[in-house]
Amino acid sequence: MPLMVRDLRKRFGKTEALKGVSFEAFEGEVFGLLGPNGAGKTTTLRIISSVLPPDSGEVIYGGENLLLNTNRARELISYLPEDAGTYRNLTGYEHLELTARIYAKDEREMREFIEDGIRLADLGDRLFDKTKAYSKGMKRRLQIARALEVSPKIAVLDEPTSGVDVFHAIRIREIIKDFAKRKGAVVIVSSHNMFEVEKMCDRIAIILERYS
Amino acid sequence: MKGKIRALIKKDVLDVLRDPKVYLGFLLPLIIFAAFGAISQATAPPSYAPLRVYVEGKWGLLTSYLKSYGINITSVPQGADAIISFRNASGFMELNVTFLMKDVNQLYYAKAEELNYIMDRLIPYYRDYLLNRSGLQNYMIIENPANLSFTTVLNSAVYPFNPLYIFEMSQVEELVAPTILFALSIEVAEMSATLITVEQEEKTLEVLLSMPVRRWEILTSKMISALIISVLSSLFYIIGLFVFSTEYMAFFGLQGYLAPEFETSVLIVFILLLIMSTVFASSLGLLVGLISKDLRVANIYLGIITVPILIPTLFFIAGGSLSYVSGPLKYVLLALPPTYAIDVTRAFITRVLPPYWGMGVLVSVIETSIIIYAAMLTISGKKVKLPHHKKG
Numbered sequence: 001m002p003l004m005v006r007d008l009r010k011r012f013g014k015t016e017a018l019k020g021v022s023f024e025a026f027e028g029e030v031f032g033l034l035g036p037n038g039a040g041k042t043t044t045l046r047i048i049s050s051v052l053p054p055d056s057g058e059v060i061y062g063g064e065n066l067l068l069n070t071n072r073a074r075e076l077i078s079y080l081p082e083d084a085g086t087y088r089n090l091t092g093y094e095h096l097e098l099t100a101r102i103y104a105k106d107e108r109e110m111r112e113f114i115e116d117g118i119r120l121a122d123l124g125d126r127l128f129d130k131t132k133a134y135s136k137g138m139k140r141r142l143q144i145a146r147a148l149e150v151s152p153k154i155a156v157l158d159e160p161t162s163g164v165d166v167f168h169a170i171r172i173r174e175i176i177k178d179f180a181k182r183k184g185a186v187v188i189v190s191s192h193n194m195f196e197v198e199k200m201c202d203r204i205a206i207i208l209e210r211y212s
Numbered sequence: 213m214k215g216k217i218r219a220l221i222k223k224d225v226l227d228v229l230r231d232p233k234v235y236l237g238f239l240l241p242l243i244i245f246a247a248f249g250a251i252s253q254a255t256a257p258p259s260y261a262p263l264r265v266y267v268e269g270k271w272g273l274l275t276s277y278l279k280s281y282g283i284n285i286t287s288v289p290q291g292a293d294a295i296i297s298f299r300n301a302s303g304f305m306e307l308n309v310t311f312l313m314k315d316v317n318q319l320y321y322a323k324a325e326e327l328n329y330i331m332d333r334l335i336p337y338y339r340d341y342l343l344n345r346s347g348l349q350n351y352m353i354i355e356n357p358a359n360l361s362f363t364t365v366l367n368s369a370v371y372p373f374n375p376l377y378i379f380e381m382s383q384v385e386e387l388v389a390p391t392i393l394f395a396l397s398i399e400v401a402e403m404s405a406t407l408i409t410v411e412q413e414e415k416t417l418e419v420l421l422s423m424p425v426r427r428w429e430i431l432t433s434k435m436i437s438a439l440i441i442s443v444l445s446s447l448f449y450i451i452g453l454f455v456f457s458t459e460y461m462a463f464f465g466l467q468g469y470l471a472p473e474f475e476t477s478v479l480i481v482f483i484l485l486l487i488m489s490t491v492f493a494s495s496l497g498l499l500v501g502l503i504s505k506d507l508r509v510a511n512i513y514l515g516i517i518t519v520p521i522l523i524p525t526l527f528f529i530a531g532g533s534l535s536y537v538s539g540p541l542k543y544v545l546l547a548l549p550p551t552y553a554i555d556v557t558r559a560f561i562t563r564v565l566p567p568y569w570g571m572g573v574l575v576s577v578i579e580t581s582i583i584i585y586a587a588m589l590t591i592s593g594k595k596v597k598l599p600h601h602k603k604g
C-alpha cells in the first residue's frame with residue numbers, strides 16, 4: 001500500500017512553512033525528501049506522523065486519511081524526529097524496552113521487538129549503559145533501532161544521519177535500506193544532502209523554497 | 213579586551229531583557245512585599261475585647277482590683293475567659309487562675325498577656341493592702357502574702373501551666389510548619405514541571421507524542437509520577453514534623469502534655485490535607501511544564517506560582533487565624549489549598565479540627581481538577597511547543 005501525501009499546507013503566524021506539498025511513497029522503497037534548511041521537511045514529516053496538525057491537506061494510506069484518525073496513524077507510523085533526545089538516566093536497553101512495550105500487542109511480540117532492537121542498535125555491552133554516556137552517533141543508532149524495532153508499516157525518519165560521523169552514517173544508511181526491503185515497509189527519510197539521498201533512496205522529492 | 217567583554221555582557225543582558233516574560237519575574241518581589249504588607253495588617257486580632265473573668269467565691273478586694281483594670285466580671289462561668297479561685301489560709305491566699313482557650317491565636321494571646329499583666333500586679337497590691345491594715349504581726353505573710361498558680365484549659369486538654377507557655381511553643385511550630393510546607397510545595401511543583409520540561413529540553417517529547425499513546429495517557433502517567441513524588445515528600449514532611457515535635461517538646465521537658473500526643477482524627481485530616489495541597493502544587497507544576505518551551509520559561513512561571521503558596525505561609529507565620537480574618541484576604545486564603553494544610557497543624561496543639569477542613573478538601577479537589585483539565589487541553593491542543601529551526 002502506498003502512502004499518498006496531498007497538498008499539505010501549514011502556516012506559523014506570518015511564515016508559510018508548507019505551500020502545498022504532495023508526493024507518493026511506495027512499500028519496500030526508501031523515499032527521500034530533499035530540500036535546503038527551512039524548506040519545510042520537518043514540518044511535512046511532523047504532519048505525517050500526527051505530531052503537528054496541518055492547516056489543510058491529506059495523508060492517505062489504505063484508503064484512509066490518517067490525519068482524521070491520528071490514533072490509527074500513530075499505530076502505523078514510527079517517527080524519528082530531527083534531533084530526538086534520549087532519557088539521560090535510562091539505559092539504551094530500557095529505551096528499546098519502553099518503545100516495544102508501547103507498540104507490542106502481547107508479551108511475545110514485545111520480546112521479538114526488543115531482540116530486533118538489540119540487533120539494529122548493535123551497541124554491544126554499551127546498550128546497558130545510561131545514555132548520558134553515549135556519543136552522538138550511538139544515540140542516533142539507538143534512535144534508529146527504537147524507531148524500526150517495532151516493524152512499522154510506515155517509518156518516517158527526519159535527517160537520520162545528521163550530526164553523525166561518517167562511519168555511523170554509512171551503517172545507518174545500510175540499516176534503513178535493508179529495513180525497507182526486508183519488511184516491505186514505506187520508509188520516508190529527509191535530508192538536505194544530495195549525496196546522502198543518492199546513496200540511500202530509491203526515489204526522491206525536492207522541496208524548493210518559493211520566495212513570494 | 214574591554215570592548216569584547218562589553219559586547220558579551222550586552223549580548224547576555226539584551227537576550228534576557230528582550231523576553232517580556234522576565235518582567236513577570238521582576239514583578240515578583242513587588243507582589244510578595246505588597247502581599248506581606250497586606251497580610252501583616254490583616255493578622256492583627258479584632259478590636260480589643262475586654263477580658264471576661266468569673267471569680268469563684270466572694271472576695272471584695274479581688275473584684276474591686278479587677279474592676280479597676282476594666283475587667284468584665286461575670287456572674288456565671290460560661291463564656292468567661294478565665295476563672296479565678298482562691299483559698300484563704302489565715303490571711304495567706306492560694307490563688308489559681310484557669311485560662312480557657314479554644315484556639316491558639318493572636319486573640320487568645322492578647323487575652324493571656326493581659327491576664328498575666330494584671331495577675332502579676334495583684335500580689336504587691338494585696339501586700340500593700342495588708343500593710344495598710346494595722347496590727348498585723350506575721351512578717352512572713354506580709355513578705356509573701358499569696359501564691360499564684362495557673363491552669364490552662366485548651367478545649368479538652370488541661371495543662372497545669374500559664375497559657376503564655378503554649379503560645380511560646382506554638383509560635384515555633386507556627387513558624388516551622390508553614391516554612392517547611394512552603395519549601396516542600398515549591399520543590400514538588402518544580403519536580404513536576406521538570407517531568408515535562410525535561411522532555412522538551414532533552415528533545416524526547418516529540419517521540420512520545422508520535423507514539424500510539426493517547427494524550428490523556430501521557431498526562432496521566434506524568435500525574436501519577438508527580439503524585440508518587442508528592443506523596444513521598446509529604447511522608448517525609450510528616451515524619452520530620454514528628455521528629456521535630458518530639459525533640460522540641462523534650463527540650464521544654466513537656467512530653468506528654470502537648471504534641472506528639474495527636475488525636476487520630478486530626479492526624480488523618482492533616483495527612484489528607486497535606487497530600488491534597490502537595491498534589492495541588494504538583495498539578496500547577498505540570499501545567500507550567502506544559503506551557504513552557506524550556507527551563508528558563510518554566511522557572512519564570514514557577515516563580516509566579518510561588519505566590520499562591522506564599523500567601524498562606526506568610527499569613528500563618530504572622531500569627532493570623534482563619535477564625536477572625538475578614539475581607540478579600542479571607543477569600544484569597546480560603547481559595548488556596550495550602551491554607552488548610554497549614555491551618556490544621558495547629559490542631560496538634562488545640563486537638564480540635566479547624567472549622568474549615570471540609571472546605572479545604574472541596575477546594576483542593578475542585579482547583580486541582582480545573583488545573584488538570586487545563587493541562588489536558590494544553591497537551592491535546594496545538595499548544596505544545598515543538599522545537600524548530602528558523603529559516604535560513
Ligand SMILES: Nc1ncnc2c1ncn2[C@@H]1O[C@H](COP(=O)(O)OP(=O)(O)O)[C@@H](O)[C@H]1O
Nearest residue numbers: 012017037038039040041042043600601602603
Ligand atoms: N513550530 C514552529 N513555529 C514557528 N515556525 C516554525 C515552526 N516549525 C517550523 N517553522 C518554520 O517553518 C519553516 C520550515 O521549517 P522546517 O519544516 O523545520 O524546515 P526544514 O526541516 O526543511 O529545515 C521555517 O521557516 C521554520 O522557521
Ligand SMILES: [Mg+2]
Nearest residue numbers: 041042043082
Ligand atoms: Mg528539519
